Amino acid sequence: MCSIIGYYGKKNAAPIIVKGLKRMEYRGYDSVGVATESNNQIELKKGIGKVNEVNSKIQLDSLPGKIGIGHTRWATHGKVTDFNAHPHPSNSGKIAIVHNGIIENFEELKKQLQDEGYNFKSETDSEIIANLIQKYYELTGDVKETILKTVSEIKGHYAFVAMFENGQLAAARFHEPLIIGVGQDDFFLSSDVLGFIEYTDNAIYLENGNFVILEENKFQILDYNGEHVKYGITKISKEFGDAYKGDYAHFTLKEIYEQHETILKAGEKTQEAIEKTADYIKHAKNIYVTGSGTSYNAALIAKQIFSKYAKIKAEPIMASELQFSPDSIEENSIIIAVSQSGESADVLDAVKIGKQANCKIIAIVNLLTSSLAREADIVIGMNCGPEIGVAATKSFTSQLVILYKIVQKLSDNTITINFEKFAETILKILENPKKIQEIAKQMKEISDIYVLGRGINYPIAKEAALKLKELTYIHAEGIPGGELKHGPLALMDSNVFVIIINPNDSTYLDTLTSAREIKARGAKIIGVSDIESDVYDYWIEMPKIDQVLYPISEIIPIQFLSYYAALEKDTDPDYPRNLAKSVTVK
Numbered sequence: 001m002c003s004i005i006g007y008y009g010k011k012n013a014a015p016i017i018v019k020g021l022k023r024m025e026y027r028g029y030d031s032v033g034v035a036t037e038s039n040n041q042i043e044l045k046k047g048i049g050k051v052n053e054v055n056s057k058i059q060l061d062s063l064p065g066k067i068g069i070g071h072t073r074w075a076t077h078g079k080v081t082d083f084n085a086h087p088h089p090s091n092s093g094k095i096a097i098v099h100n101g102i103i104e105n106f107e108e109l110k111k112q113l114q115d116e117g118y119n120f121k122s123e124t125d126s127e128i129i130a131n132l133i134q135k136y137y138e139l140t141g142d143v144k145e146t147i148l149k150t151v152s153e154i155k156g157h158y159a160f161v162a163m164f165e166n167g168q169l170a171a172a173r174f175h176e177p178l179i180i181g182v183g184q185d186d187f188f189l190s191s192d193v194l195g196f197i198e199y200t201d202n203a204i205y206l207e208n209g210n211f212v213i214l215e216e217n218k219f220q221i222l223d224y225n226g227e228h229v230k231y232g233i234t235k236i237s238k239e240f241g242d243a244y245k246g247d248y249a250h251f252t253l254k255e256i257y258e259q260h261e262t263i264l265k266a267g268e269k270t271q272e273a274i275e276k277t278a279d280y281i282k283h284a285k286n287i288y289v290t291g292s293g294t295s296y297n298a299a300l301i302a303k304q305i306f307s308k309y310a311k312i313k314a315e316p317i318m319a320s321e322l323q324f325s326p327d328s329i330e331e332n333s334i335i336i337a338v339s340q341s342g343e344s345a346d347v348l349d350a351v352k353i354g355k356q357a358n359c360k361i362i363a364i365v366n367l368l369t370s371s372l373a374r375e376a377d378i379v380i381g382m383n384c385g386p387e388i389g390v391a392a393t394k395s396f397t398s399q400l401v402i403l404y405k406i407v408q409k410l411s412d413n414t415i416t417i418n419f420e421k422f423a424e425t426i427l428k429i430l431e432n433p434k435k436i437q438e439i440a441k442q443m444k445e446i447s448d449i450y451v452l453g454r455g456i457n458y459p460i461a462k463e464a465a466l467k468l469k470e471l472t473y474i475h476a477e478g479i480p481g482g483e484l485k486h487g488p489l490a491l492m493d494s495n496v497f498v499i500i501i502n503p504n505d506s507t508y509l510d511t512l513t514s515a516r517e518i519k520a521r522g523a524k525i526i527g528v529s530d531i532e533s534d535v536y537d538y539w540i541e542m543p544k545i546d547q548v549l550y551p552i553s554e555i556i557p558i559q560f561l562s563y564y565a566a567l568e569k570d571t572d573p574d575y576p577r578n579l580a581k582s583v584t585v586k
């Protein structure tokens with residue numbers, strides 16, 4: 001999604017803002033802009049493209065002044081144009097705003113403002129915030145009153161920062177993240193701690209329905225009744241500042257390679273939380289596991305391993321669908337919410353529905369300071385460090401490890417997993433991607449990929465297809481092997497590639513039969529298996545490991561394949577088009 005940032009301090013604001021935006025670029029990135037205050041005037045530059053591209057064209061970082069705001073946009077209302085990029089000035093040019101989220105009643109407010117003589121230059125919902133603020137500031141001459149009146153009119157999910165021409169900053173938060181960074185003699189406002197971690201590790205997480213006013217080197221935090229609120233300063237883990245590619249060509253590649261370490265950190269030092277979770281689960285009426293995208297695929301695996309190893313029924317729920325059947329949640333149950341960011345709007349909404357049904361919430365989450373973590377009764381941290389590549393890689397395997405740890409506890413340790421030994425196996429898979437690189441070269445021109453898996457391997461087939469489509473833009477679909485003859489077989493011909501997830505488990509022979517049926521129709525077969533077969537045109541050899549761990553290991557070669565095929569197709573693996581890392585809108 002969009003990122004917003006504000007700086008108020010003693011240093012030049014624009015270079016700090018540009019750097020912060022660059023670090024948060026993973027959230028959304030079709031256009032970028034910066035506005036600063038200098039000599040009681042607002043200066044503003046914005047354009048289409050990535051932060052570095054726009055900056056080298058129009059030198060965003062050369063804007064003068066010690067106070068400023070910035071934005072990277074991921075278009076929702078209106079096309080990707082210079083006019084639609086943020087910051088948006090108000091009609092008088094005396095106020096500029098940056099906004100993340102959606103103003104649901106913007107058409108009504110726009111019409112109202114137009115009737116009062118305001119003009120609009122963009123197609124965005126955001127521009128109404130700038131003009132509402134201008135209207136109320138002209139009426140009251142007071143920033144606090146202006147923000148109170150503005151937030152009482154706008155409906156939706158939002159976080160915004162407004163800059164006044166006298167250098168005051170005001171920012172409000174309602175269901176979109178906004179964090180205050182408190183430095184030695186400067187302040188930051190940001191969608192993510194990555195926006196300021198380089199300068200301070202002191203953060204205040206603004207609560208929903210709170211706003212902050214920054215002036216004369218001090219700040220006040222108020223609620224929407226205008227009352228001062230209590231707040232705490234959180235120390236941010238410096239680890240989150242460690243968001244550099246190092247020697248790797250891309251974050252995605254680095255994050256794939258980190259997995260032999262991150263699977264050992266998953267759920268580390270959370271033994272108590274895992275025990276408590278197992279206890280809740282044993283006494284709950286029903287268990288639901290929810291998430292979106294990759295995290296939902298982890299929920300599908302949870303269903304399989306809970307029933308197979310702990311004889312416990314867990315129902316996976318796609319977070320975005322729950323709003324249409326809220327009654328399917330039985331009272332006094334458990335919701336395990338899986339989310340890397342902890343900020344996915346769909347997941348937060350699912351949790352809200354669960355809370356209304358008196359459910360306990362268990363969060364499996366990477367960002368421990370996220371909205372999800374703060375909503376949960378129990379939090380289990382993935383601890384995999386910042387995942388910058390938009391496509392989830394290491395966070396998925398960390399989610400699986402935590403789910404396995406819960407199952408291990410539920411099974412009274414009848415399944416034992418030696419994660420240390422498993423990490424060595426993962427390292428072996430990671431050491432040799434050469435063959436996968438060769439296969440990726442063959443995929444350059446193809447238009448369709450199908451990924452087949454049965455039983456517990458089916459969610460991995462789905463996750464594999466998701467990775468391939470995100471990174472390569474090739475149409476990809478996960479298919480349960482048994483369903484082939486019920487329809488998808490009609491699609492098989494010499495123009496398609498089919499990946500067969502085929503470990504030596506109870507699904508092995510049936511899946512091999514499916515592979516033969518497909519091969520007979522001329523499709524190329526890539527087998528991901530610990531057993532070689534003549535049916536595979538390309539064999540990705542998997543190590544022989546304990547069956548229990550097949551799913552976690554199987555996804556890694558596909559992550560590599562997606563990455564290398566993306567390079568072949570000349571797409572940017574870190575920032576796939578149209579996607580954003582934290583999907584904070586619905």
Ligand code: F6R
Nearest residue numbers: 293294295339340341344391392
């Ligand atoms: C896929 C991907 C997305 C996310 C989804 C949920 O590679 O990255 O599908 O998995 O948007 O995000 P989180 O886990 O942050 O809730």
